[in-house]
Amino acid sequence: MDGYEWQGSLMKALAHPARLQILEVLRSDGECCVCHIENIMGQRQAYISQQLSRLREAGLVVDRREGLNVFYSLVDESISQLLEVTRQSATDLASFNGVQLSFRQLEHEESCPCTCPNCGVQDEAHAGRTSQELSQVT
Amino acid sequence: MDGYEWQGSLMKALAHPARLQILEVLRSDGECCVCHIENIMGQRQAYISQQLSRLREAGLVVDRREGLNVFYSLVDESISQLLEVTRQSATDLASFNGVQLSFRQLEHEESCPCTCPNCGVQDEAHAGRTSQELSQVT
DNA sequence: ATTATATATTCTGAATATTGAATAACCTAA
DNA sequence: TTAGGTTATTCAATATTCAGAATATATAAT
Numbered sequence: 001m002d003g004y005e006w007q008g009s010l011m012k013a014l015a016h017p018a019r020l021q022i023l024e025v026l027r028s029d030g031e032c033c034v035c036h037i038e039n040i041m042g043q044r045q046a047y048i049s050q051q052l053s054r055l056r057e058a059g060l061v062v063d064r065r066e067g068l069n070v071f072y073s074l075v076d077e078s079i080s081q082l083l084e085v086t087r088q089s090a091t092d093l094a095s096f097n098g099v100q101l102s103f104r105q106l107e108h109e110e111s112c113p114c115t116c117p118n119c120g121v122q123d124e125a126h127a128g129r130t131s132q133e134l135s136q137v138t
Numbered sequence: 139m140d141g142y143e144w145q146g147s148l149m150k151a152l153a154h155p156a157r158l159q160i161l162e163v164l165r166s167d168g169e170c171c172v173c174h175i176e177n178i179m180g181q182r183q184a185y186i187s188q189q190l191s192r193l194r195e196a197g198l199v200v201d202r203r204e205g206l207n208v209f210y211s212l213v214d215e216s217i218s219q220l221l222e223v224t225r226q227s228a229t230d231l232a233s234f235n236g237v238q239l240s241f242r243q244l245e246h247e248e249s250c251p252c253t254c255p256n257c258g259v260q261d262e263a264h265a266g267r268t269s270q271e272l273s274q275v276t
Numbered sequence: 277a278t279t280a281t282a283t284a285t286t287c288t289g290a291a292t293a294t295t296g297a298a299t300a301a302c303c304t305a306a
Numbered sequence: 307t308t309a310g311g312t313t314a315t316t317c318a319a320t321a322t323t324c325a326g327a328a329t330a331t332a333t334a335a336t
Binding site (some may be wrong): 001004006007008009012014017021024053060075076077079085086087089090091096099101103 | 142143146148156182213220230231238242243
């Protein structure tokens with residue numbers, strides 16, 4: 001199968017700021033439910049779900065249902081590297097053009113009514129992943 | 139300026155098989171003229187020029203005129219790494235789905251009538267870049 | 277059953293991307 | 307100047323993507 005076609009499809013899946021930000025949330029917070037992403041990004045539920053659908057079809061994320069919640073995570077650690085390298089390239093190219101980029105890390109809103117294990121602790125400083133999950137990344 | 143927007147634009151510039159292949163030609167053969175790319179890829183001149191225009195606007199390539207010919211090259215070595223990593227990710231994801239990708243390396247046709255220094259030696263086995271240019275890559 | 281919560285899908289018009297065809301612009305030589 | 311070779315742009319038809327609105331689905335509790 002044509003590699004350039006496939007590679008292009010992968011790039012297309014990444015070619016949207018909302019999808020990049022979702023992937024970044026999954027990368028930094030680890031597996032999380034839709035309402036968590038929705039809350040962090042401050043976007044409508046249907047919108048997030050649409051973008052997650054694109055990422056799922058592209059094979060970049062996997063989902064797992066647990067009761068009412070559906071948890072998403074990166075399909076593979078290599079996606080993290082892909083995100084890092086592309087972000088670095090974007091930063092370099094922007095800097096070359098005299099532009100400085102800011103990748104704002106949005107915080108979890110206190111008002112999230114979701115009861116999933118990830119969002120349930122949202123009153124704490126940062127309800128990220130466990131240290132075990134963190135060690136897998138590094 | 140929003141980093142995710144910028145990163146998305148970069149991905150969008152890469153989200154096309156013809157553009158990826160052009161970049162690959164520039165990466166492996168170094169600086170080359172439009173007719174060289176046109177010849178290798180077997181596409182119409184206007185089509186190549188359009189795609190080059192997109193890459194130029196995205197800041198991925200630079201052009202330099204020399205007489206009748208315009209020579210294009212990657213703006214920076216970091217683009218090479220970007221191509222490598224994204225290709226590897228595409229290969230991994232495809233393999234994960236039981237698909238094997240082939241990135242065919244098209245050869246320069248003998249019939250190129252162009253007289254630019256790069257294409258002028260097209261009757262030889264491979265009229266790539268000089269060893270000096272090659273060492274800069276590694 | 278009904279209700280509530282979390283998530284997914286479908287439909288739509290607007291915006292943007294793709295690509296062939298035609299043509300314009302640029303440079304050199306005579 | 308004209309002619310010829312190389313590259314760029316414009317136009318138009320088609321296809322795709324974007325993002326809001328509405329609705330559908332899945333699960334749990336009552």
